[in-house]
Every structure is written in C-alpha cells, then in structure tokens.
Amino acid sequence: HPFHYILIPMDIRSSGAILRILNIIALADGYLSPNEELLLQSLEKQHRLRAKVVSWEDELEDPQSISCLAKLIAFDYHMLAMRTAVMVASVCRGGDEDNFICEEEERLLNELAGALSLHADDVKQAREDAAKELNKQPSLWQVLYDCFGSQFERPLLI
Numbered sequence: 001h002p003f004h005y006i007l008i009p010m011d012i013r014s015s016g017a018i019l020r021i022l023n024i025i026a027l028a029d030g031y032l033s034p035n036e037e038l039l040l041q042s043l044e045k046q047h048r049l050r051a052k053v054v055s056w057e058d059e060l061e062d063p064q065s066i067s068c069l070a071k072l073i074a075f076d077y078h079m080l081a082m083r084t085a086v087m088v089a090s091v092c093r094g095g096d097e098d099n100f101i102c103e104e105e106e107r108l109l110n111e112l113a114g115a116l117s118l119h120a121d122d123v124k125q126a127r128e129d130a131a132k133e134l135n136k137q138p139s140l141w142q143v144l145y146d147c148f149g150s151q152f153e154r155p156l157l158i
Helices: 012-027 034-051 066-070 075-091 103-115 120-134 140-151
Strands: none
Touching: 012 034, 012 066, 012 075, 012 103, 012 140, 034 140, 066 103, 075 103, 075 120, 075 140
C-alpha cells in the first residue's frame, strides 16, 4: 500500500512535535550551520506563536524525548515524520562529512520509528523516499517546506 505524503494541512500539534523532533535530530551530530540553526529556531518560534505554547516544558514531561514527542503526531503524519527526519539527518552535516548518518542520528531515527510503531517495510520505504528526494539536492529549507507546506514563513537571510 503506497503512502502519499501530501495530505490535508497538518494539525498544529503534529507539526510542532515533528518540528521539535527534527531539531533534536539536526543537532545530534553536533554540527549545524548558522543558517540551519536560524531556520529551525525561526520555525519553532513561529509554531509557538501559532500554537500559543510558551515552551515545550509546559507541554511535555520530557521535551527532549523523541518517544514523548512522537505520541503527539497524528497517525496520518507518521510516515511523513519518518521520511523528513531521515532527510534532516542527511542534510544537516558539516562540509567535511560524507552522506552517512552518524551513530547518534541513527539511534534517534530508530527510536522515532519504534515510537511511531512503524513496520520495517515502512521504515525502509521512508528511507528510500528520503534518498530519492535528497538526490534533488534540497536544502534544509526545502526539506522542511516539503514537510510543512506553507505553514511557516521562510526566515530572511536563508
């Protein structure tokens, strides 16, 4: 059963949880370019304003826990979350790094797949789809725009 990623506009709770997970994964290898950091901070700020969330600490017991965050994502977006997480792990890296996802990113991606109760075939499909998309050489902004559509405005300077 093929998955289609273009769905109805994502609910604010799901988009916020996915955004937070992508932030955690982007930072996992210890490298984030200033532009990528600015982009993620801007989107998170826009989300908090729209969702009227003061901070994740108010919403969740452990805002650093991918498993806690995954519970907030509506079922319709589980595959989208997984594919986008793989893409972010692949895009956010230093210039001297190759295209491999580091151990910590891999651990987080596996935790996400488990928390979303995705079958091995689904995870494989999400990774294949992510690889196909990345062949078009998207930037982090393009990856996020693909996930969230027009929910967020692109920050200046990026």
